[in-house]
Amino acid sequence: MQPIKIRELSKTSSQPKQYAATGISFEDFLKQFDGIHAEWHNGNVEIVMANNAVHQSIFMFLIRLFGDYFEVCPVGELIAASFSMKTLDHLPAREPDLLIMLNENRGRIQHTFLDGAADIAIEIVSPESILRDYDDKFKEYQEAGVCEYWLFDPQRRVADIHFLNERGQYERLPLNADDYLISKLLPDFALDPEILWREKLPAGRELLELVEKMTAQK
Numbered sequence: 001m002q003p004i005k006i007r008e009l010s011k012t013s014s015q016p017k018q019y020a021a022t023g024i025s026f027e028d029f030l031k032q033f034d035g036i037h038a039e040w041h042n043g044n045v046e047i048v049m050a051n052n053a054v055h056q057s058i059f060m061f062l063i064r065l066f067g068d069y070f071e072v073c074p075v076g077e078l079i080a081a082s083f084s085m086k087t088l089d090h091l092p093a094r095e096p097d098l099l100i101m102l103n104e105n106r107g108r109i110q111h112t113f114l115d116g117a118a119d120i121a122i123e124i125v126s127p128e129s130i131l132r133d134y135d136d137k138f139k140e141y142q143e144a145g146v147c148e149y150w151l152f153d154p155q156r157r158v159a160d161i162h163f164l165n166e167r168g169q170y171e172r173l174p175l176n177a178d179d180y181l182i183s184k185l186l187p188d189f190a191l192d193p194e195i196l197w198r199e200k201l202p203a204g205r206e207l208l209e210l211v212e213k214m215t216a217q218k
Contacts, residue, residue, distance in 0.1 A: 021045040026086065026093060030112045037082045040093040048095060048129075054154045055124050059097055061201040062122065065191075066100070068211040073187055076102040076119065077109070084113040085121070087144035094137060098122040102185060117145040119185055125153035138162075142170050148185055152196055159193035190214045 021032070022044050029040045037048045059080075066078040079099040086093045093113070100120035101109060108116040121141055123133045133151060141149045142164065149162045149170060162170035163184050176182050180190040191214070195202060202210055 018046075019044040020047045029093070030084065034112065035082060037095055039095050040084065040086075042090070042092065052126060055126050057201055058124050058152060058154060058196055061196075061203075061207075062098055062124075064203065064207055065211065066098070068208060069186070069189065069215070072211060072215045073189075074103075075187060076100050076185075077106060079109070079114070079118075085118055085144075086113050086115060087117050087140075087146075091140050091144055094121075094140065096121040096137075097124050100186075117141075117147075119146075120148045120150060120183070121146045122150040122152070125151060125155065127155060138170065142168070148173075148183060154197060157197050159196055188215050 019041075020038060021029075024032070024040075024043055024045060026040055029038075029045055033045060039046050039048055063078065063080055070076065070078065077100070079101065081095050081097050083099065084093045084095050085099060096118065098121075099114060099118040100122070101114070102119045105116075105119055108114055121137075123129070123137060125133045133153075138149065145164065145168075147164050151158070151160045151162070153159070159181055161173045161181055161183060163173055165171050173182060173184065175193075176190060178190070178192075180192050183189045191210075195210075
């Protein structure tokens with residue numbers, strides 16, 4: 001599948017990028033921008049401003065969801081931004097909103113960055129990140145070998161999981177028979193995408209029941 005062409009939706013495509021630093025090594029970037037949501041582009045540093053109330057709500061929900069899921073099904077580890085993923089030399093070091101590493105690949109997790117491609121990269125699309133998430137990162141994650149790229153777009157109410165096929169290209173995973181999102185990498189994971197667009201996302205007992213239902217056979 002080709003990247004979604006939505007340049008006409010972006011109001012920022014004609015604006016030049018403003019870098020927070022230039023001519024900086026990746027090692028110095030890790031030291032100077034530790035804890036800041038920023039991305040390294042071959043010596044240039046771009047601050048990522050993707051935070052808004054909806055973005056933050058979905059972000060926190062997913063952290064809690066995966067925390068409970070991995071308690072029941074401990075197949076991997078969740079890493080939240082800001083944590084750089086350094087893949088190929090010619091590609092930017094990106095900071096996905098969320099990263100998932102399967103147990104067999106946890107050796108890639110270094111103290112301050114991920115050395116290589118994540119198994120799963122998750123981006124929550126904000127109005128200013130449309131081009132970056134749908135186009136730039138789609139192509140970069142595909143080339144880098146990120147096995148699954150999850151895109152959650154609250155503005156358009158679109159939730160997609162793309163998996164890397166045997167040709168090294170992303171394909172959108174179909175929903176299951178219940179119209180739930182599923183993953184090829186996470187056993188029994190199944191999420192109703194409509195939940196993501198609720199004004200108040202599941203928490204507490206409702207969240208636990210959601211995870212218990214998807215992992216009932218465990």
